Amino acid sequence: MNDEQGTPDDSACMDAAPMAGQDLVAQSPRPAIAEVAPMRALSADASNQGGIAAPAARGWQASDKSLIYAFGKIGYDFGTQARMDSFFQLMGPDHSPFNTEQLLDFLAKREAETRMLIWTLNVDLTPVYALEPGEPFSRDTYALLIGALEGQVRGEGDAGYIARVAIPGYLTGKKVRLYSGQVVPVVSVPARAIYYCxxxxxxxxxxxxxxxxxxxxxxxxxxxxxxxxxxxxxxxxxxxxxxxxxxxxxxxxxxxxxxxxxxxxxxxxxxxxxxxxxxxxxxxxxxxxxxxxxxxxxxxxxxxxxxxxxxxxxxxxxxxxxxxxxxxxxxxxxxxxxxx
Structure with missing residues (x-):
């Protein structure tokens, strides 16, 4: 590790998957981020309801120290049992939200349900960030996340296969608890810099x-x-x-x-x-x-x-x-x- 970087070895960051409720950035020397209650359903106007709100609505001001540029694969989570059950009911019998292709077909017909999911960035199947599309172009960001998910489920020999996705953004100072109990920091993501590999x-x-x-x-x-x-x-x-x-x-x-x-x-x-x-x-x-x-x-x-x-x-x-x-x-x- 370079002396000027002054941080622990990167490989140690991902040596083991976090236990339930474990904070992924707990060892960071940065100020601790206050934990919030489990996120409720996202809505088109998140500033007036629980869950992940738009950075502007929450008075969030980005700073140089909050910048994030990470890559991995896009995932999704339900947060609570009730929200997961709602997807089972809406998708109907013989369909499961855990089947990515079936979920993508469902979201294509009901775009509003895209906001009801907790979108995550995963590294080796481990969620490391919850992704919050930034306003006022959140719809574009959601479309890019769905596009990444579509590319990931393709075969590795397919021309449209997406191996990794780069996510730029800002730490918002919030956290969200996933369905597994794992707590991850929330990152506000602008649409302009998301990149498919x-x-x-x-x-x-x-x-x-x-x-x-x-x-x-x-x-x-x-x-x-x-x-x-x-x-x-x-x-x-x-x-x-x-x-x-x-x-x-x-x-x-x-x-x-x-x-x-x-x-x-x-x-x-x-x-x-x-x-x-x-x-x-x-x-x-x-x-x-x-x-x-x-x-x-x-x-x-x-x-x-x-x-x-x-x-x-x-x-x-x-x-x-x-x-x-x-x-x-x-x-x-x-x-x-x-x-x-």
């Missing part, structure tokens, strides 16, 4: 960009190498996206569409070698940064598994995480080195 389309687009200059066998190796590279990134990056360094790393990891085309040239080790594989990811504070920004350098090291004497390829991205939506600064830099 549709890996199949990303990989095929990158392969087509270089296929004309490569042999068919090399193209097949590249396709496999890109998929393994993305899987390695997703498995290596495991954090809650609270700290600046974590948000920068998550942005590089999930925004594969921005980096994968550039990576194709770095993954190709040359005619005498194979396809490079990801060896390590490192993040450090940028030595130079523009005014009012929070810049971090995220470095990815690639090695040739078929020729260990070949130098590693280092690719560096500079990320500004001062806004809810991180952005890249300048062009990625790459070089070869024997030591990372």
């Amino acid at each position: 549709d890996v199949n389309q990303i990989i095929e687009g990158a392969v087509k960009a270089v296929a004309a200059n490569q042999a068919a066998q090399q193209v097949d190796k590249l396709r496999i190498g890109l998929r393994e590279c993305l899987n390695r990134i997703y498995c290596s990056v495991c954090n809650l996206g609270m700290w600046s360094s974590d948000r920068a790393t998550n942005f590089v990891a999930i925004n594969a569409a921005q980096i994968v085309t550039a990576l194709t040239q770095d993954l190709l080790a040359g005619s005498s070698g194979g396809i490079r594989q990801l060896a390590q990811i490192a993040v450090e504070k940028s030595s130079f940064c523009r005014v009012d920004s929070d810049c971090w350098d995220v470095k990815l090291a690639f090695f040739d598994p078929e020729n260990h004497r070949r130098p590693m390829r280092i690719v560096c991205y500079t990320i500004d995480v001062s806004n809810v939506m991180p952005v890249t600064i300048g062009e990625p830099k790459s070089w070869e080195a024997n030591i990372f």
Whole structure:
């Protein structure tokens, strides 16, 4: 871990699933967030009823320290037995809200019921945040969450399959208790920065960009190498996206569409070698940064598994995480080195 980050090892954050009622951010040095009663049914006008209210309606003012940029898979929860029973009744016999495809068909017919669910961001099947669509574009955000859920239930070979979803937002200072009893913090989510990682389309687009200059066998190796590279990134990056360094790393990891085309040239080790594989990811504070920004350098090291004497390829991205939506600064830099 970089000294300037000053936080515990990220891998420790997700070593074990939380017990019922356990606060996922209890070990954070940030001020404790007051717990509220179990959330009641969401409504179109949440500011006048119980449950998750719009940030503006609750007087919430975002601050730099409250920024979140995390990725995982979208899930949903009912919160209470009564609300779960209401979905069983509304969906009718032979239908279950636990069947994701049946639930999506139901929500397509009754859009208002979308607000009755507690939408969550899950990491390895563990809910880490409850998602609160921000006003005044909450309808757009709900549509994106439903779209993510639709992509997740597709087969991994389907062109529309969504492997991960990036969620930007702000900690609202509220918490919600899920049906299991687990308590998770609530994040206000703007629609503009939600990102789908549709890996199949990303990989095929990158392969087509270089296929004309490569042999068919090399193209097949590249396709496999890109998929393994993305899987390695997703498995290596495991954090809650609270700290600046974590948000920068998550942005590089999930925004594969921005980096994968550039990576194709770095993954190709040359005619005498194979396809490079990801060896390590490192993040450090940028030595130079523009005014009012929070810049971090995220470095990815690639090695040739078929020729260990070949130098590693280092690719560096500079990320500004001062806004809810991180952005890249300048062009990625790459070089070869024997030591990372």
